[in-house]
Amino acid sequence: MLDIRRLYYEQVDSLRTYFIDKELSSPLHMAICGADNRLSPLDLKNRVFCPLDLVEPDQQKIDEWKSKTLHGKHVNYLWQPFIDLHLSNKWLCVGDLFSETEGFVCAIQDGVVPTRNYRKHILKERVEDDLCRKCGSVPESLDHIISSFSVMAPREYLNRHNAICKESHQNFAFKHGLISKTCPIYQYKPTTVLENTNFRMYWDRQVYTDRPITHNKPNNLLVDRSNDSAYLIDVAIPHNGNIEQKYA
Ligand SMILES: [Zn+2]
Incomplete structure (x- = not known):
């Protein structure tokens, strides 16, 4: 849903179509169409009225949204070429959050949280x-609280990071038959090494390489023996403005 006005005018439009189609076969509908001279939002007597003309095109709304200094900030981050727009918004379609939580996240993304700066x-x-x-x-800005507050780095930020690592660890382990059941992420305790015939999975463990590599401790490492391949999974939760650099 882009906006509620569109929903409204779509209803008006489809009801108009209904009455005007019915008019040919039903005297009652014909009478109503003849009588509704601006008496209802359908305005049935007016044959040139097209309710959907009253809704701005989607692109115009998106452009207006993007042009807003504060509310447009997040959407402009999302529209960068290296951001997966679909995956970044998927949480809105999954429906596993309380509506209050979802509303609160949207407010944070819109930047409308009463921090002192705001x-x-x-x-x-x-x-x-x-x-x-x-x-x-x-x-005291949102950016400061969410990602650049050194006091929260050792505990809150680290816990947040680890929760994502656990989530991916549990999902991969379950998917590849390394664990038989899943549990809520706050209860999940990853095992350092998990193994079955086809897969081996490490949690936060140094990987020994032929040539020395400084960053040799990925959060998760999944080895697929049947395909002779491995997936190094490293999690980062950078601030929006830092994503490209962090990814590189
Ligand atoms: Zn502070």
Whole structure:
């Protein structure tokens, strides 16, 4: 759903089509069509009225959204060539979040969360200063809280990172028959080495290579013996502006 106005006018349009088609075979519908001179939103007497003309084209709405300095920030990040637009929005279609949570995530993506920075510069409230309530050294913005707050790095950020690693570990292990059942991610304790006839999987373990490689400890490593191949899975949760660099 792009906007509720479109839903509304689509309903008007389909009801109009219904009445106007019916008119040929039903005196009642014909009478209604003749009488509805701006009496209902269908405006049936008016034969040139096309409700969908009142809805801006989707592209125009997307362009307007992208042009907004604050609300357009996230959507502009999403539209970069190296971002998978479909996968990045998939969480909205899965439907496993409470509606409050989903709404809250959308508010964060829109940048409309009352951080001090937001209250001072967007809401123009009289706050003494806009410095972070926790560290007091930089402006309290969403970016700061989500990904650049050094105090949260060792625990909150690391836990967040590990939760994703566990998620992928459990999914791969289950998919390849290395574990027989799954559990919620907060209960999942990955085993360092899992093995069956075809696959071997490591959790957070150094990989010995022919030539020395500094970063030799991928979060997950899945070895597919039947195909003589391996998947190195490393998880990063960079700030939106850092994705390309982190990926490289
Ligand atoms: Zn801070």
